[in-house]
Amino acid sequence: MSSVWLLTPLYLIPVFSQSEVLLTILIFTFILSILAIGFNIVFGYAGQLTMFHGAAFGIGAYGTFLIHSSLGISFWLALLPTFVAILLLSLLVGWICFKFRLREFYFAVVTLAFSELVRLVILNWNSVTNGSLGLLVLDKPTFWLPGVGVMMIEGTRAWYLLALTSLLVVAALSYVLVRSWIGRNFAAIRLNEELAQTLGIDTFRYKLLAFAISNIMAGYAGALFGFYTNYIEPSQLSITQSLDAIAMVLLGGVGSILGPVVGAFVLTGLPHVINLSAELRAAAYGAILIVAILVMPRGIVGLLSRSRHVS
Amino acid sequence: MTQVILGQFLNGIIIGTLYGIIALGVTLTFGITGIVNFALGQFMMIGAYATWHLTDISHLPYPIAVALAVLIAGFAGLLSDRALFQFTRNNLVNGLLVSIGLISVIESGALLLYTATPKNLDFVLSGSWTFGDITVPRMKVATFGVLLVVIVFTWIALANTWLGRATRAYAQNPEAATLMGVNTEALQVGVTVYSCALAGLGGAMYASLYSLEPSMGALFILKGVEAAILAGIGNLAGALVGGIILGVTESIGSLFLPTAFRDAYGLIFLVAILLFRPSGLFGGQK
Amino acid sequence: MFLEVEDLTKRFGGVVAVSGVSFKIQKGEIVGILGPNGSGKTTLLSLLAGLLAPTSGRVLWQGRDISGFKPDAIAAAGIVKTFQNPQLFAELSVHDNVMIASHLALKRLLGSRRLGTFFCAKGADRELQIRAERVLELCRLTAVVDKPATNLSYGEEKMLGVAMAMMCEPKLLLLDEPASGLGHEEVVHLGLVLRDLREHGTTLCIIDHKVAFLADFAHRLIALQNGMKIAEGHPKDVLSDPTVITAYLGRHHA
Numbered sequence: 001m002s003s004v005w006l007l008t009p010l011y012l013i014p015v016f017s018q019s020e021v022l023l024t025i026l027i028f029t030f031i032l033s034i035l036a037i038g039f040n041i042v043f044g045y046a047g048q049l050t051m052f053h054g055a056a057f058g059i060g061a062y063g064t065f066l067i068h069s070s071l072g073i074s075f076w077l078a079l080l081p082t083f084v085a086i087l088l089l090s091l092l093v094g095w096i097c098f099k100f101r102l103r104e105f106y107f108a109v110v111t112l113a114f115s116e117l118v119r120l121v122i123l124n125w126n127s128v129t130n131g132s133l134g135l136l137v138l139d140k141p142t143f144w145l146p147g148v149g150v151m152m153i154e155g156t157r158a159w160y161l162l163a164l165t166s167l168l169v170v171a172a173l174s175y176v177l178v179r180s181w182i183g184r185n186f187a188a189i190r191l192n193e194e195l196a197q198t199l200g201i202d203t204f205r206y207k208l209l210a211f212a213i214s215n216i217m218a219g220y221a222g223a224l225f226g227f228y229t230n231y232i233e234p235s236q237l238s239i240t241q242s243l244d245a246i247a248m249v250l251l252g253g254v255g256s257i258l259g260p261v262v263g264a265f266v267l268t269g270l271p272h273v274i275n276l277s278a279e280l281r282a283a284a285y286g287a288i289l290i291v292a293i294l295v296m297p298r299g300i301v302g303l304l305s306r307s308r309h310v311s
Numbered sequence: 312m313t314q315v316i317l318g319q320f321l322n323g324i325i326i327g328t329l330y331g332i333i334a335l336g337v338t339l340t341f342g343i344t345g346i347v348n349f350a351l352g353q354f355m356m357i358g359a360y361a362t363w364h365l366t367d368i369s370h371l372p373y374p375i376a377v378a379l380a381v382l383i384a385g386f387a388g389l390l391s392d393r394a395l396f397q398f399t400r401n402n403l404v405n406g407l408l409v410s411i412g413l414i415s416v417i418e419s420g421a422l423l424l425y426t427a428t429p430k431n432l433d434f435v436l437s438g439s440w441t442f443g444d445i446t447v448p449r450m451k452v453a454t455f456g457v458l459l460v461v462i463v464f465t466w467i468a469l470a471n472t473w474l475g476r477a478t479r480a481y482a483q484n485p486e487a488a489t490l491m492g493v494n495t496e497a498l499q500v501g502v503t504v505y506s507c508a509l510a511g512l513g514g515a516m517y518a519s520l521y522s523l524e525p526s527m528g529a530l531f532i533l534k535g536v537e538a539a540i541l542a543g544i545g546n547l548a549g550a551l552v553g554g555i556i557l558g559v560t561e562s563i564g565s566l567f568l569p570t571a572f573r574d575a576y577g578l579i580f581l582v583a584i585l586l587f588r589p590s591g592l593f594g595g596q597k
Numbered sequence: 598m599f600l601e602v603e604d605l606t607k608r609f610g611g612v613v614a615v616s617g618v619s620f621k622i623q624k625g626e627i628v629g630i631l632g633p634n635g636s637g638k639t640t641l642l643s644l645l646a647g648l649l650a651p652t653s654g655r656v657l658w659q660g661r662d663i664s665g666f667k668p669d670a671i672a673a674a675g676i677v678k679t680f681q682n683p684q685l686f687a688e689l690s691v692h693d694n695v696m697i698a699s700h701l702a703l704k705r706l707l708g709s710r711r712l713g714t715f716f717c718a719k720g721a722d723r724e725l726q727i728r729a730e731r732v733l734e735l736c737r738l739t740a741v742v743d744k745p746a747t748n749l750s751y752g753e754e755k756m757l758g759v760a761m762a763m764m765c766e767p768k769l770l771l772l773d774e775p776a777s778g779l780g781h782e783e784v785v786h787l788g789l790v791l792r793d794l795r796e797h798g799t800t801l802c803i804i805d806h807k808v809a810f811l812a813d814f815a816h817r818l819i820a821l822q823n824g825m826k827i828a829e830g831h832p833k834d835v836l837s838d839p840t841v842i843t844a845y846l847g848r849h850h851a
Contacts, residue, residue: 049404100586105347105403109536110585113578116533120578124571181703188686188697195684198646200672200701200765239529243411250408279422286415293408294398 003258004171010164014157023156025272029265030163031224034170036248036260038217043246044254045178046210047190049104051112051242052093053218055119056086058237060219061226062122062129065137075141079223086219089118090212098204112239119237134233137226159228166224167261170217175257177213186210218245247285250292253301262300314444319562325451327558328458331551332513333535334542335462336506342482342545343502346399346406350391351510352532353417356525358384358511359518360421363430373435377515384511385504387417392503400499414528421525429522436519454516461512462551469547478502482545530574537577541584543591552593599624599800600645600676600769605654607640607824614640616824617654622769627791627801629815629832631808633845637824638804639681642771645802646678647671658769673701675768679775681804683754685746691757692742695733698764699725705766729764736760736790752783759790770794772803776810788814808845812836820844 014023039053063082068075093114097107122129129135141162143151153162177183185206188196193203226232244267245260252263267288292299333351340348358380365376391413399406436450469475481488481498489495517527538557542549560576584591600622607615615637622628632638643649645656647668656664658674666674686694707721733739736756741749746757755775762770775791776784784807791801791814805811811818812832820828820835822844828835835841 049407096582096586102585105407106585106589108404108407109540110582113581117575117578120571120575124569181700184693184697185700187689188700191686191688192684194648194668195680195686195761196697197668198648198672198678198684199698199761200669200677200704201697202667202669204667243415246408247412277423279419281419282422283416283419286412286419289412289415290395290409293405293412294395 003256004168004175006258007164007168007171007261011161014160020156021272023160025269026265027156027159027163027228029261029268030160030167031221031228032244032248032268033167033261033264034224035218035221035245036252036264037170037174037257038214038221039245040214040249040254040257040260041174041177041186041217042210042214044249044256044259045183045190046186046207047193048207048210049108050211050214051108051239052090052115052211053214053245054239054242055115055237056090056215056218057222057225057241057245058122058232058234059086059089059118060222061232061236062135063219064223065135065139065226065232066128068139075139075223075227079220082219082223083216086215087212090215091208094208094211098207112242115237115239115242119234122237123234129234132234134231137230137232139227141227153227163224163228166220170220171257171261178257182206182209243289244285247289247292249299251288251296251299253299254297256299256301259299259301266300315566316563318445318447319566320559321445321447322451323559323562324555325455325558326562327538327555328455328462328551329513329517329554330531330534330538330557331554332458332462332509333531334538334550334554335465335547336509337532337535337539338542338544338547338550339502339509340506341539342547343478344396344406344499345401346396346403346410347536347544348396348503348506349407349410349532349536350413350417350528351506351535352528352530353414354384354388354507354510354528355514355517355531356421356523356528357387357417358514359523359527360425360430360514361511362515362518363432363523366432367430373432373519377512380515381508381511384514385508387511388504388507389500391507392500396503397496397500414532418525418528425523425525427525429524431522432518448520450519454520457516458513459551461509465509466548474501533574534577537581541580541592543593546591546593549591549593553591556592599626599659600802601655601657602645603655603657605641605644605656606652607637607644607649608652614824615644618821618824618826619654620819620826620829622800622802624768624800625795625798626817627795627803627815629811629818630802630804630821631806631811631818631835631841631845632821635823636821636844638821639773640824641821642678642773642802642804645671645771646676648678672765672767673704675766676771677762677765677767677769678771679755679758679762679773681773681777683751683758685749685754685757687747688745690743690745691733691738691749692729694746694757695729695760695764696725698761699729701765702728732760732763735763735793737786752779755779755783756787756790759787763794767799769800769802772801772805774805775803776805776807784810808836 013026017023035053035057042048042050060082063085064075064078067073067081068078093111097110102110123132140152140154142153153159185196185201188201189203189206197203222236248263248267249260251266252261253259267285333355336351337347340346361380361383362376365371365379366373395409395413396406399409436453439446439448440452469479477488477493478498481493481495485495534557538553539550541556542553557577557580561573564576565573602618602620605615605618606613618641630638630641640649644651647666647670650665655662658676663671663674686697702725703721706724733742736759738753738756738760741753749757759775776787779787795801803811803815815832817830818832818835819826820841827840827844828838
């Protein structure tokens with residue numbers, strides 16, 4: 001758990017810093033890290049390159065908001081049916097892909113196609129999703145604490161706490177997952193799928209599991225993102241969203257729990273530090289992805305650490 | 312009603328040829344360098360914007376602008392190959408990721424230079440031909456003609472010239488080709504550059520018909536990949552046919568189903584082919 | 598009857614790799630399969646292990662038809678195969694490799710309760726670690742337990758393959774050329790490991806080129822040529838069968 005504990009000092013930052021900019025960057029970092037950690041589980045650990053998480057991110061945002069506003073239930077309760085929907089969709093897409101033994105590149109292409117189909121549905125289902133105009137999210141997630149009553153998550157500091165705590169929970173769960181026998185099976189699939197099968201591991205089932213888990217995490221990140229930025233729109237489901245997550249993971253380091261967080265921080269924070277225009281930021285993104293692939297296959301964390309352990 | 316369908320059918324063939332030239336680039340790149348260059352859409356965009364710039368700003372005649380644009384796109388392809396793609400040969404996943412990074416870089420460049428405001432070429436060839444009740448703009452026919460000629464020329468060159476045969480030999484058996492003295496690295500660079508030039512030509516012709524936006528690249532590469540995989544990736548003759556099938560389906564489909572579905576046909580083809588007949592309709596490499 | 602192979606055939610396009618092969622294996626036997634290159638031995642084993650689906654014919658295991666089952670289902674049923682070119686989980690240590698192979702053992706130990714081992718894996722984990730240590734000791738890999746699998750010698754890699762197969766507690770172990778590439782001492786050691794396996798009640802089916810090794814060890818031999826069975830029986834009889842000698846050494850030796 002050592003790497004996950006490294007996140008806890010971050011709670012102190014709002015105490016010492018008054019900078020709205022810094023806190024905002026960190027909030028985005030934490031939320032996008034959840035997306036990236038999810039992607040890392042299915043790609044870094046189980047070895048499946050997927051392009052579906054962008055769609056899951058968007059479904060998380062749309063689903064949670066729509067269920068919350070139409071049924072009048074809280075943010076947290078609205079997450080549950082959203083997760084179920086993402087789970088079912090993951091099982092459907094995953095079942096189709098893995099049943100037909102799509103490998104690597106072709107798996108990526110088909111998940112990309114499914115992701116685009118989802119985006120098209122959301123873009124055109126005007127009655128429900130308001131199409132390309134998007135949805136305004138003015139409600140806030142609420143907490144009920146004994147003795148204090150209902151608390152709204154409003155303002156930078158409250159969001160900071162929520163985002164960081166969410167990240168810690170997700171990171172801790174991922175850590176436990178990866179160190180368990182399920183994580184072992186993921187690694188087996190990534191390293192030598194045929195051998196894993198002859199040793200009795202049902203690779204189909206575990207690939208499906210990794211895929212579903214990564215999409216559900218992406219969905220949670222999407223829900224947080226939507227409620228934080230107060231705005232949900234179809235472009236959040238575009239391929240670029242999936243690519244952002246991929247870039248973060250590749251940059252930060254595949255196959256380590258914190259790697260994606262480092263990558264998310266660099267990619268979210270760097271453009272602000274250098275003060276780039278939106279177009280240059282996109283260019284920088286692309287350049288970083290390229291550099292990460294060609295020069296740093298192990299990412300920043302890989303450069304810093306010597307070896308990678310699984311169990 | 313038949314006239315409408317026929318009109319849409321012709322429209323579909325023309326746009327299908329545009330898809331087809333991109334698909335040809337995709338398939339050539341895959342067959343020789345072993346990757347799918349998702350950035351080909353960006354080279355199409357480079358060709359389109361270069362053409363626009365050369366005609367509207369430099370006031371060169373359209374055909375010259377097209378020729379120059381093709382060269383520019385090809386040169387950009389050369390730079391990309393030396394800087395990036397030479398390190399990702401035969402690595403589909405890395406090639407995918409690198410070309411996607413390249414997309415961001417090139418698209419941002421276009422946004423910076425030309426902004427997102429759509430650009431339009433002044434009319435290159437106005438007027439139209441009428442067959443019965445069907446009217447087809449002359450420029451569309453010209454586009455179709457130019458692209459068809461280039462595609463057929465490519466096929467013939469691959470079948471009959473020494474270079475073409477060397478290319479096909481390499482696609483079939485890389486080691487044997489090396490042993491026979493083919494400079495395989497030069498071949499791979501050449502194919503990458505040629506594919507980018509083809510895409511650039513597609514963009515240059517596109518510019519004469521439609522308005523230009525930096526996001527056009529993303530749309531067309533997806534169609535190009537769909538068409539190439541539909542036909543069978545690696546199958547050179549099939550690329551054009553795949554493009555036309557896709558174009559026609561979209562055009563005729565838009566008569567019966569809402570336009571929202573337009574992009575869905577290609578996606579569904581893509582998924583269906585990869586699941587049920589991965590070698591494509593006409594069989595390609597895998 | 599433990600394993601029954603009925604008229605098994607595998608065709609790859611125009612090539613018939615295995616043609617109408619039938620034989621039976623009894624519990625506790627050691628059966629050797631021999632044949633020149635291209636006789637279909639490896640294909641046959643891959644068919645039995647579920648890595649390939651038969652074109653026609655059946656495989657019956659303990660009375661059940663397992664033809665066309667996936668490899669993990671066949672492993673769960675008790676049949677495990679090793680690979681001629683050692684297959685490993687690169688990057689991971691020898692210990693981690695063997696622990697991955699403990700999945701079936703974990704399933705058998707805990708059933709669906711294994712989901713509960715997420716947060717506290719102590720009990721089951723310890724049991725599996727003990728088994729892993731025993732297996733590693735048996736395969737003489739204790740000295741290299743923490744080495745990355747890619748740093749092993751060829752002989753050690755082969756033994757790791759056997760160790761991983763053993764972790765699955767197979768009832769029938771299919772060994773694809775376990776002795777190939779091994780030095781003399783390693784072959785002797787391999788023989789000891791296999792004899793130990795037999796004492797534990799594992800049935801063995803071995804392919805190998807080292808005919809002497811097989812003859813020494815196996816109860817029964819099956820000879821293949823061009824995908825077909827050409828002889829079967831006691832090693833002495835099979836090795837003196839003229840068809841077998843012709844297949845291996847050429848016509849004038851018969």
